[in-house]
Amino acid sequence: MVRQPADPEADDLVLSVTTARPVPLTPDIVLRTADDVIPLWERTGTPEPPFWAFPWAGGQALARYVLDHPELVAGRRVLDLASGSGLVAVAAARAGGRVTANDVDPVATAAIALNARANDVTVTITPGDLLDTEPDTDVLLAGDVFYDRDMAARVEPFLLAAHRRGALVLVGDPQRSFMPKGWTRVDAFEVPVPRHLEGVTVKTTTVWRP
Structure with missing residues (x-):
């Protein structure tokens, strides 16, 4: 596993607020998970929720799909964009991909490494914002990235650019309002989710490609 730069304070935060638990839709993967989003969000004081502390529905569906179809990633360069906890990256590595996980949140990079x-897999971690760069990968995976208008407006062009360059692009989306139109449905899952995150206990979540 590669992670740069190291951040002991971020490691300590993740370890102090999470426990290792099986992921509902991919129980062979263990993820460091927090109990409740609101107190943790207040503690971190960030504008975005602590995406790194929970197995969000889009990531669960995408991880399940990759594990069910390892031939899509095996031996290929895989980028997990906006990786959060690293769930999708771990699944892709488990399926034999050469995986890079990316996130702008330094606490997320700590969570991905942990x-x-x-899960005893190798993931290279690249911090920072990649959305203004040229995507260069064989497979681009993105779980639950269309959660608000601004993020959707930046992410879709990056994903479509990767698609035009020949990458396999897959997105996991649990019926978010800003999921773009015109994408092709690949599969769908009924994903168990914490009620405190989604207001329900199951989210129908679709895997899409351009």
């Missing part, structure tokens, strides 16, 4: 280690 979760990769817990």
